[in-house]
Amino acid sequence: MLSWTVRPAQLTELPLCAGILEAAARNLQARGESLWPHSAMTVERLTAQYPPASFRLGWLGGQAAATMVLLAADPDFWPDALVGEALYLHKLGVPPEFQGQGLAQLMLEAAVSEARAEGCTFLRLDTTWNRPKLRAIYEQFGFEVRGRKVVHGYDVALYELRV
Numbered sequence: 001m002l003s004w005t006v007r008p009a010q011l012t013e014l015p016l017c018a019g020i021l022e023a024a025a026r027n028l029q030a031r032g033e034s035l036w037p038h039s040a041m042t043v044e045r046l047t048a049q050y051p052p053a054s055f056r057l058g059w060l061g062g063q064a065a066a067t068m069v070l071l072a073a074d075p076d077f078w079p080d081a082l083v084g085e086a087l088y089l090h091k092l093g094v095p096p097e098f099q100g101q102g103l104a105q106l107m108l109e110a111a112v113s114e115a116r117a118e119g120c121t122f123l124r125l126d127t128t129w130n131r132p133k134l135r136a137i138y139e140q141f142g143f144e145v146r147g148r149k150v151v152h153g154y155d156v157a158l159y160e161l162r163v
Contacts, residue, residue: 002060002061003059003060003061003062004058004059004060004106005058005059006056006057006058006059006066006106006107006110007056007057007059008053008055008056008057009052009055009056009057009067011052013055013057013064014043014046014047014052014055015043016057016064016067017043017046017055017057017064017067018041018042018043018046019095020064020065020066020067020093020094020095021036021041021046021067021091021093022038022041022042023093023095023096024093024094024095024096025037025038025041025093026038027095027096027099033131033133035128035131035134036091046091050069050071050090050091051071054069054070054071055067055068055069056068056069056070056107056110056111056114058103058106058107058110060098060101060103063098065094065095065098065103066092066093066094066095066098066103066104066106066107067091067092067093067107068089068090068091068092068093068107068111069089069090069091070087070088070089070090070111070114070115071087071088071090072084072087072088072118073088074088074090074124074126076151076152077124077126077149077151077156077158078124078158081124084118084119084120085120085121085122086115086120086121086122086123086124086160087111087114087115087118087120087122087123087124088123088124088125089108089111089123089124089125090125090126092104092107092108092125094107104137105141108123108141111123112161112163115163116163120163121162121163122160122161122162122163123143123160123161123163124146124158124159124160124161125138125143125158125159126151126156126157126158126159127156127157127159128154128155128156128157129148129155129156129157130155135157135159138159139159141161142161143159143160143161144159144160144161145157145158145159146158146159146160
């Protein structure tokens with residue numbers, strides 16, 4: 001079994017994060033399941049949305065194999081949340097060549113561990129409402145739907161997991 005680790009991405013590794021997300025977005029688009037516009041998965045566009053320190057990389061046998069963003073606050077989607085009660089997961093991605101190995105689950109487990117280490121009660125995320133396969137992944141992991149809303153023109157399901 002190859003070694004697996006998840007850690008914060010270094011500034012010099014942000015292109016790896018963007019590349020993983022872009023590859024995942026292209027793969028979804030090719031299957032007719034667009035989630036993010038792959039053109040928006042550049043370092044410049046991503047770091048305009050998320051602080052560089054929020055990116056995490058999952059490493060499998062020394063290769064960058066997955067990425068995600070963890071935020072301490074997410075006022076657009078969770079405006080009434082108390083500071084420090086949750087971490088907020090965004091942009092979980094696994095490139096096609098690493099899919100089917102359970103890496104998304106391992107990334108979710110790492111996010112739970114980090115939320116616990118930060119003293120949070122919850123791990124939260126949002127995802128497009130009309131993505132049943134993706135929603136099923138989160139629900140099978142234990143996330144529960146906490147609402148539905150439209151944010152920035154996107155109809156989303158809000159999910160929460162007690163950690």
